[in-house]
Amino acid sequence: MSLPRIAVDAMGGDEGVRVMVEGAALARRRHDRFKFLLVGDEMLIKAALENHPNLRAASEILHAPETISGEEKPSQALRRAKHTSMGMAVNAVKAGHAGAAVSGGNTGALMAISKLALRTMPGIDRPALAALLPTLGDNDVIMLDLGANTECDARNLVQFAIMGAAYSRIVTDLDSPRVRLLNIGTEENKGTESLRDAANQLKLAAQGLELTFDGFTEADKICRGDVDVVVSDGFSGNIALKAVEGTARFVGDLLKRAFTSSLRSKLGFLVSRPATELLRGHLDPNNHNGAVFLGLNGIVVKSHGSASALGVANAVHVTARLLEENLIERISGDLAKLGGHGLGNGRAAKGAAAKDAAE
Amino acid sequence: MSLPRIAVDAMGGDEGVRVMVEGAALARRRHDRFKFLLVGDEMLIKAALENHPNLRAASEILHAPETISGEEKPSQALRRAKHTSMGMAVNAVKAGHAGAAVSGGNTGALMAISKLALRTMPGIDRPALAALLPTLGDNDVIMLDLGANTECDARNLVQFAIMGAAYSRIVTDLDSPRVRLLNIGTEENKGTESLRDAANQLKLAAQGLELTFDGFTEADKICRGDVDVVVSDGFSGNIALKAVEGTARFVGDLLKRAFTSSLRSKLGFLVSRPATELLRGHLDPNNHNGAVFLGLNGIVVKSHGSASALGVANAVHVTARLLEENLIERISGDLAKLGGHGLGNGRAAKGAAAKDAAE
Structure with a gap:
């Protein structure tokens, strides 16, 4: 069976076409069965491909006359989608010319363009943005939603849990990833009503699904390695992700400062x-x-x-894995099981959705 | 003028009475004009005081027959408040026998007991929990609310900003602390309606107040040293604080692992x-x-x-500073200025409150 192509928005990313093409070339070495559709300025892409004959042999170029800037509002980006590298890469997926799109451009624009072009899957009310974070354990942890939805109801959170678990099963090879809802305490009465409703629904549904629901987690336990998927609304998830990233950088800066504070510490730094x-x-x-838009x-x-070529290669690697492992079919399958349990489209979910809507 | 006493719940804290008393004794060295009311088991406190004659000379003991456990529900703790060290320490403030109370016990119980006994200040709808975090700059940053209120409206956020700025002016000696609202982006259209309303109100009001309102901040920029007060609802604030704490610990654990991974790195560790x-x-x-309950x-x-004696001493130090500098009068003064601007009790705030209430 031939694999679908990967469309790469070659113009997205702060570092420009050279890094995007180099990243795709690096990824291509690991995934030599894949073909690529490189979308952007044809002249620039051709020039960048000169150093990467293997990628060139596996690629087709789709010329896009325009690009979307980092500051552009999603509404404006949507109007220009048809002529831009980002919009054309996503539209290639819609038209079936590619199985997936990768972009390093403006997140808000990419989300808006992708939602409009690809629409949400049957059984999913809203897509979510999911990312991988390092842990003290053997596997990365998946966090979602990271900002696609500022506010979410219980039904959204349950769907995010199912999508996150499907993603986790692919990248970790676990049979039944441990899923938790992000909250401000682990007791059952903590947090918002949506969170408590979502916990009740997941408790009931998890037996029929390929995930283990472990209740709530607090934000200081995301990276300990004892949870595989952390589910939240997009506002809290974005706050948690950025606090983690910012603190890692902050501690790194302090460490650098400490190591350069004296001759002795500089020596210690060299040794270690x-x-x-x-x-x-x-x-x-x-x-x-x-980060993947799920749903x-x-x-x-x-x-x-700001990803390096190696970073871009990792993003393409994730994309290739999700295509090989049929992420979307897996999510559909899980949603069907959820339906069979009378949830998702059933009584409990409907009640929660009605309650959320009335709030 | 004689300073009010500081009531110390000597039984709160995981390490027990010895650490609480030792912490108070350490703080007493820095603040020798203060007197203390040590609340808890009289026998245990007397024994702990034997090593600290200076503190003993400045203290009175208030015997409390019971303590509140770490797992106790706030509702249950409230019913037992009268006979517990925590409840009696807070009630001493209510009765005017002390100017402030310090406890290392159960946060939810302390919040419930304090709210019921002391009530919110005129002009404040809800109290908030505020803490200090380290930064790359010269001063600590103050974050609030950290969990006292799961959901907040614009009016609450404006009041938190005013209280946080008053607290910051005391601990940093800044004239006009830089205040930001925690959000998932810095553009004006980002986040919830409450956040956008609060930003508009603060923009209008800040000229008359002793604070500089700098708009929104994202969670990765809390510790960079370019903001003095970060304001949020209690849910987001708790998520951000715990993500910061957890990541600092996580990086520390990774560092420890790295430094013990080889003989060479162990040597480097010793040198540095x-x-x-x-x-x-x-x-x-x-x-x-x-952390301070403001309002x-x-x-x-x-x-x-889990604070050490030095940690307890720092908590008592913060308490002494807030008493010396009349935190509560400062907040009252600022609220009065806000009223003069037609906000807080005026049209904009009322509109926002009504809208929030209707949601």
Whole structure:
């Protein structure tokens, strides 16, 4: 069976076409059965491909006359989608010319364009943005939603849990990932009504699904390695993700300051360099690059704007894995099981949705 | 003028009476004009005081027959307040026998007991829990609310901003602390309606207040040192605080793992120890201990349950500073200025409150 192509928005990302193409070329080495559709300025892409004959042999170029800027409002980006590298990469997925799209451009624009072009899957009310974070354990943890939906009801959270678990099963090879809802305490009475409703629904439904629902988690326990999927509304998830990223950077800055504070500490730094390099590698966002929009009729992956070629390669790697492992079919299958339990489209979910709508 | 006494719940905290008394004794050295009311088991307190004659000379003991456990529900703690060290310490503030109370016990119980006994100040709808966090700059940053209120409207957020700025002016000596609202982006259209309303109100009101309103901040920029007060609802604030704490611990654990991974790195660790000790000191929660319930008719400070004697001393130090500098009068003064601007009790705030209530 031939695999679907991966469309790469070659113009997105702060570093421009060279890094996007180099990243795709690196990923291509790991996934040599894939073909690519490179979308953007044809001249620039051709020039960038000169150093990467293997990628060139596996690629087609789709010329896009315009690009979307980092500051552009989603509404404006939507209007220009048809002529831009980002919009054309996503539309290639819609038209079936590619199985997935990767972009390092403006997140809000990518979300708006993807939602409009690909629409949400049957059984999913709203898509969510999911990312991988490092942990003290063997596997990365998946967090979602990270900002696609400022406010969410219980039904959204249950759907996010199912989508996050499907994603986790693919990237971790776990049979039944441990799922928790992000809350401000682990007791059953903590948090908002939506969270408590979602917990009750997941408790009932989890037996029939390929996930283990472990209740609530607090934000200081995300990276301990004892949870595989952390589910939240997009506001809280975005706050938690950025607090984690900011603090990792903050501690790194303090460490740098400490190591350069005296001759002795500079010497100590040189001696322990291999160890601190290990740490740096573990925390480097490039090694966890590639956030996925889950819940659409097609796979769209957001690469960090400032990602290196290695970072872009990781985002493309994630995309390839999700295509190979049929993420969307897996989510559909799980949603069907949820329906069979009388939830999702059943009484409990309807009650919660009605309650949320009335609030 | 004689200063009011500080009531110390000597039984709260995981480490028990010895650490609470030792912490008070350490703080007493810095604040020798203060007197103390030590509340708890009289025999145990007397025994702990034997090593601290200076504190003993400045203290009175208030015997409390019971204590509140860490797991106790706030509702249950409220019913037993009268006979417990925590409840009696807070009631001493209510009765005017002390100016402030410090406890290392159960946060939910302390909040419930304090709210019921001390009530909110005129002009404040809800109290908030505020804490100090380290930054890359010269001053700590104040974050509030950290969990007293799961959901907040614009009016609550404006009041938190005013209380947080008053607190910041005392601990940092800044004339006009830089205040930001925690959000998922810095553009004006980001986040919830409550956040946008609060931003508009603060923009209008800030000229008349002793604070500089700088708009929104994202959670990765809390500790950079360019904001002095970060305001949020209690849910988001709790998520952000715990994500910061958890990540600092996570990076510390990774660092420990890296430094013990080889003989060479162990040697490097020994050489650079003074530098890493500096870092550890900067991040040690004991050095930032003492979260304050703002907005009550009396000062209540929460010391971390696992705080060391030095940590307790820092919590008592914060308490002493807030008493010396008349925190509550300062907040009242600011609220009066806000009223003069037609906000707070005026049209804009009422509109927002009505809208929030209708949601």
